[in-house]
Amino acid sequence: MNVAQRAGAELVAKSAGGRIAKAECILVSLPFAGEGLPVWSFTSDPKNAFDVMLVRLETDTGLVGWGEAFSRAEDVSLRSLIETRILPIVVGEEANAISRIKHKLEFGLQNFGRVGPTMYAISAIDIALWDIAGKAARLPLVDLIGGPFVQEVEVYASLLRYGSAEGVAKATRRAISEGYRYVKLHDVKYEEIAAAVEEAGAEATVMLDVNCPWSVSEALAMDERLAGLNLHWLEEPIFPPDDYRGLARLRATGRHRIAAGENAGSLRDFVAMADAGAIDIAQPDVAKTGGVTELLKIAAFCEASAIEFTPHCAIFGPGQLATVHISASRQAVPLVERLYLDFEAELYGDATLPRGGKLAVPQAPGLGLEPDMSVVERFRVA
Template sequence: MTDSFTIRSIEAFCYRYPLATPVVTSFGKMLNRPAVFVRVIDEDGVEGWGEAWSNFPAPGAEYRARLVNEVLAPGLVDRKFDSPTTAFETLTKGTEVLALQCGEPGPFAQAIAGIDLALWDLFARRQQLPLWRLVGGQSSRIKVYASGINPGGAAQTAEAALKRGHRALKLKVGFGVETDLANLSALRAIVGAGMLATDANQGWSVDQALEMLPRLAAFDLRWLEEPIRADRPREEWCRLRADAKMPIAAGENISSVEDFKEVLAEDVLGVVQPDIAKWGGLSACTALARDILKSGKTFCPHYLGGGIGLLASAHLLAGVGGDGWLEVDVNENPLRDLFCGSVEKVEEGAVFLSEEPGLGIVPDLSAVACHRSV
C-alpha cells in the first residue's frame, strides 16, 4: 500500500459504564466511566481506532462524540492525506476560529486527538507495522504503575494491584493531612522499595503545598503530581521546586506547544505528562515526548480513560523509549480492560506490546453495546 490514503468514514461511539464505587479526585467524583472511541476507515477498507478524552464534565462524553460526528468528520471525509499529521494540522487549523468563537478549545482538541490516534492506528496498519515500531521503538517492554488509588480503601486497592503484577503505585492525595499521611504510610509498607508517587490533582494552594512538602519527604516519592493549579504563576511552581525533596510532575493540563516549551526550558518539572487523548494526539506528542527526554526530564504519558487511548499511550512510550512508566488505572472499568490488549497483562511491573499491525487490536464493540449512550 502507498503511504497516502483517502478517508471514507469517521465515526465516534460513546459509552458509559456505571460504577458501584465512585472514582474520587480532590476536585470531584466520577459516578460512571465514559469512553469516546473513534473509528476511521480508508478507501481500501483499512480501519483505525482512537479515543478522545471525556472524563469531565459529566455530560462531556456525548458532546465530544457529536463534535467528531457532526463537526469534525465532514472536514476530512473523502479527502486524501499523505500522513496523519497532515490531517491533524488540517483539522486543527481549520477549526481554530470556531473553537475560539465557542470558547471551547479543550473539547475541540480532545475530539481532534481521538481522530488523530485512529489515523495513526490506520497508518501503521497500512504499513503492516506495530505502532510502537512505526514511531521508532526498539523494545515492546514498558514499565507501568497502578493509578487511580482513591483515599478510601487505598491499602486494599494497592494490595490487589500488586497481586495483579504491579510493582509501582500512585496515590491520590489532597483529602486532609491525616488521611493523606496514613494512606502514604500504608502504601509505602505495601510496595516496599518499589516506586511510589502521589497526585494532588491541583488540590492545594501554594502555601498548603509548601506545608505538605516536608511531611511527604519521608516517603521517598518518585514524584508529586500537580500539587497546585496548573495555571498558577510560574514563580509559585518555582517555589515548590526549590523546597521539594522529590520531582514535581505535571502535563495533563498543558495544551500547547508553546507552554510545553516553557516547562522544558525550566528546571521545575522533573516528570512531564502529556495526555495524547486530551491534546495533540500522536501527531503533536511524539515529537514532544522526544523533546522531554532530550531536556533530561522523564516522560510519563498521563492517561485515565478507556482501553484504546491507554493502548495508544503504551505504544508512544514504547516508541520513544526512556525510563518512564505508563499510567494504568486500577479501578473497575470494562471499557478499559476489554480494549487495552496486552496492557491488561502486567508481569513484574511491566507489559509487552504485540507485533500485530497498528495498536494490535480490533475492538469488538458488541461486548459493551449495553453501555452505549451515543
C-alpha cells in the same frame, strides 16, 4: 504512465490507505467496581464508570482506524463537537496526510481552544490516522515511530481515592500482591498518604498525584510535611494546573520531583513549563494533547531538556494502546499508567490487563488490537 509507473502508483495508493470515506464518533461508558472514589467527577452524581470516546475512520480502501478523545461523565457535548465540527473536515482527506490533517484542524479551529475539548477531538483523529497508517504499512505503530526498545512496558497501579488510611493501605497491598512495583496514590491527606507509603515499604515505589487541590502556600506546607515519605514524584499539587510559576517555586525547594502536564494542550505548553522551571516529569496525554504526532514532538523536546517523559494515561481505548506503543519506542522507557479498577468488561478483553505489573506491546498492524464490538454495543450511550 508505463506499467512500472502504474504499478508504483497503485502501490503508493494502497500503502497510503486511501481517502477517509466514513467517520463516526461512538461514546461508550464502561462501569467498574472499586472501593475508591472517582476523583475526576465533576457532576453532582458521580458514577463509577469511565467514558471511552471512540472515533472510527474508514478509508475508501476499506481500512479502519480507531482513535480516542479524553472524556468523562458521558460527555455527549464533546461527542457532538466531534460529529459536527471535526469529522466533516476530515472526510475526503488522504489518510496518510497525518500532519497536514492535524495542522488543518488546529489552524481552522484555533479560536475554539488550544487546550480542552477541541484538542481532545484532534487527538482522537491523529490516533485513528496512525492506526490506519500502521494497517496500510502492515506494521505495528511502534515500528512506524522508530521501533521498540522493549516488548513489554512496566505499568504502575494508579489507585483511586479511598479517603481512609485502611482503604488506601488495602488497595496498595492488593496492587503489590498482583505484581505492581510502582503505585500512585490519589489521596490528599497526610495520614492516608503515609499509611500507603508504610504499607508499600520496600516492596513498591510510591508516587503521589493530588489533582491540583492547593494554593502555592498550601502546597509549600504539604511539600515540607511530605518530605520524609520519599515519594517518587509529586503530581499536580497546585491549582490552577497552568500556574507554572507556582510549580517552579515549589520545585525550587528540592524536596520533590514535580510531575505535571495532563492538562496541557500541546508542545508549546511543555516549552512554557520548561522555561518556567516548573517540572521534572512531563505528562502529556495522547488523547488530550494532540495525539501520537504531538507526543513524539514532546518526547523529543523532553529528551533535549533533561525532563522525564512519562505520559498520562487514564483512558482505556485506542489512546491506551497508543500510549503503550509510544512508551515502548523511547530509549528511556516511561512507566505506563493504568487506573487501578476492575471494569465490568474491557474493550480489548484480557489484552490490556497488566500481568505482574507489565503489559505487552501489541504486535499486529496499527494499534494492534481491535475493540470488541459486543462490548461497544453493550455499553454505548451515544
